[in-house]
Amino acid sequence: MARTNTAVRRTGTVVSFLLMLAGGVTMVLPFLWMLSTSLKQSNLVFGPPQWIPDPINWANYSRIWDAAPLATGLANSTIVTVLVVAVGTFSSTMAAFAFAKLAFPHKRTLFVALLATIMIPLVVLILPQFLVYAQIGWIDTLLPLIVPGLLGNVTMIFFLRQYMLGIATELMEAAKLDGAGFFRIYWSIFLPLCKPAIAANVIIVFMATWNDYLGPLIFTSSPENSTVQLVIASLNSFHAEQTDFPLIMAASIIAVLPVVILFTITQKYFVDSFAFTGIKG
Amino acid sequence: MTTIRRRQVMQRRERLWGLLFVTPIGLQVLLFCIVPVGIAIVAGFTNWNVIKGTYDFIGLDNFVEFLTDKKFWIAAGNTVYMLIPIPFYLFFGILFALGSHRGTPGSRIFRILFFLPYISSIVALVVMWRWLFNYQYGLVNQMLAGIGIQGPDWLGDPAWIKTTIVIMIVWKMIGITSIYVLAALKNIPEVYYEAARLDGASAIRMFFQITLPMLSPAIFFLTIVGIIGSLQTFVEVQLFTSDGGRNYSAATITYYIWQKAFVSNDLGLAFAAAFFFALVILGVTLIQFRLSRRWVYEGE
CATH class of the missing domain: 1.10.3720.10 (MetI-like)
Incomplete structure (x- = not known):
């Protein structure tokens, strides 16, 4: 009984953690994309998505x-x-x-x-x-x-x-x-x-x-x-x-x-x- | 004798200091609130034109004019559409508050992340959104293309622009909603749960019989504030579109009023519409308070 309860609780925590992680990522990704874009050369943003700018360009x-x-x-x-x-x-x-x-x-x-x-x-x-x-x-x-x-x-x-x-x-x-x-x-x-x-x-x-x-x-x-x-x-x-x-x-x-x-x-x-x-x- | 006099002196001083302390905010309410509202009420019945500086009393003509304006009713429909985010951010806000409350690892960091959209200025968010939802090069459509979906023209298509705004508002509001709910969760006495556990209640039962009723005042507060705020949606429309969107597809009532006042310089009409709109919001709020008696827990 006690063991199932602990197991249930642990599963709950894992589910809850995954949900919050998904939420947190949704919240922060647009900001990271904004940061990433700000470090790119103006003509290099129109290709496939590239998260780490190459080259990193501080000129903006x-x-x-x-x-x-x-x-x-x-x-x-x-x-x-x-x-x-x-x-x-x-x-x-x-x-x-x-x-x-x-x-x-x-x-x-x-x-x-x-x-x-x-x-x-x-x-x-x-x-x-x-x-x-x-x-x-x-x-x-x-x-x-x-x-x-x-x-x-x-x-x-x-x-x-x-x-x-x-x-x-x-x-x-x-x-x-x-x-x-x-x-x-x-x-x-x-x-x-x-x-x-x-x-x-x-x-x-x-x-x-x-x-x-x-x-x-x-x-x-x-x-x-x-x-x-x-x-x-x-x-x-x-x-x-x-x-x-x-x-x-x-x-x-x-x-x-x-x-x-x-x-x-x-x-x-x-x-x-x-x-x-x-x-x- | 002297004690009585001393007390009287103290009371007089207390009244004096009390009045002194509220003088600034009293001035603010008088000068920047009561006076403007007075002007607004009177001006709605005139044909005030700022440029010409002329006005005559024209009775209810302004009211007739905007109530028969097709654009006004399109804007009214769009304004109602802006209520859509509320149930969504309430749902996710409650969900994340529950996760945070049960002590999910990393809650503290998640809380900061959830707040990022809320603390950022709407201008920055719109700038970000326009890039993310760009038809050709935006991250969203590129990711959709990656799984074989052709994304819509989020910003240009009259059928999609409102949805884009709704998604942004939901995303922005989840964090602050969850903070309010979390605060309310912390106020629920633990003894309720202990008693329920002794009676062998399941977790689901406890959520619906204890947690949700105890959260109802917070949910009510957030709904009221949310509706008042959503009905006044303006800045997003002004920033996303240049003239309310193609076919006026994103314009809200506040946008309509702003356009009348500052683009067409038709102040009388703008005031009349604003006055009418204020009454509508007041009415909606009063109805909500009425209905709240049926579902909001008011304590013992």
Whole structure:
């Protein structure tokens, strides 16, 4: 009996491993193909599939900087992302703390209004936003991509509030008795306790901002205000007709790399804080 | 006396700090959400033209115009088509979450691999997809040819472009779905399984009687978010096609609205369609919440 059970379990593990291996390969193969293509000479990609480039050709990675304003795009994306992540995280954590632990007028109404905004289709927001930005001269600047983000991120507030609700209020009462102000309680008690959840959310906001295509597409137009996604997209529509695939692949690899590196370093925070703050079973 | 006064002072300070802390996000909601929505509602009843800068109130004319536009209904059909990925990525997401949860060797590395498509920008994915699914030289068709199948023109053929987009979305979404499901799996109390085992329940029975019901809130959440997101599919269409695809074969409602606003400069019509579309999404979401009472486990 015990032996059959172990055998069944082992078979289960083998089947499960093979399934996950198949899935993992499906996920990673397109990326390897992209990498492989980016290392080929432009005229050598039209034969039968060749996984290891021969010869390995790094020229695409140097050629790309002249072929498109990629450096400008990277610089713009960095400015936008760093500002939104740094300042936005500050605003979001403050709001999350207030919604979780402080008593103030209209708290419930405000929170419900906040959640309701998630339900509004983006297109309903982005059209009138465009008009407002046009009125105040923000079109074709980076401001529409930066300013709203500085004020916080609703999803992040929602997740972090959930997380902070799980932290004992007694901690705050004790600090109050010791004469600590509310900013101090937020800064020196709640922020450190929320580190893992904040880390997971920072990565999500970083990815969303770095990868954003819709915002730059609608609000900016000139090359010197393009973000990296916009640069790649226009490279794509331009060079796809000329079929210089290796060049586009090299550019895409450069655009994807920062996010992949960041995610690989920090991925352990992911499941843990999702388990805490996500949907409860 | 002094304690009471002290408490009052503390309460006042708490209210003040509370309001101060939510001021940034409150400003954001007001300026970038409530004001725009207000504009959107009013503008739908005008014939606003950005270039000319003119507008008059024209009542329901915009609504009549897009509701009688053949392109709008083609786009509506395509938008419904974009719901197809949801059951697929839910299925694979649950499958891989279960594999990860039972401690399959290599789970940690697989988890990173599964996340690669999700963390990459949609622009990079479309770039990659256009090359992979290239009719003549793409890896997919070359591999199909290797087993004797002539692959279709994935990107150019109006009958295939939507399928290509669907495959990409399924592939992209499996990773994040499995993370949500995995988190929900970790929240199922082990005692349920222990009790079931004592009663001699089989693994299959335990899956259908314990695991699946306990996952239902997570599945519901993912379905709701998935439907809201899928109905708004736009970027993929804009990146894959130059004008919505041959015969408008890939254009979605959001694409239709974007085209009206930024290509034809017919803002009034775009606003009317966007407003109508928002109501449809709201309606669909409310119906789902209604239906959810029948199948979502709500806890004791």
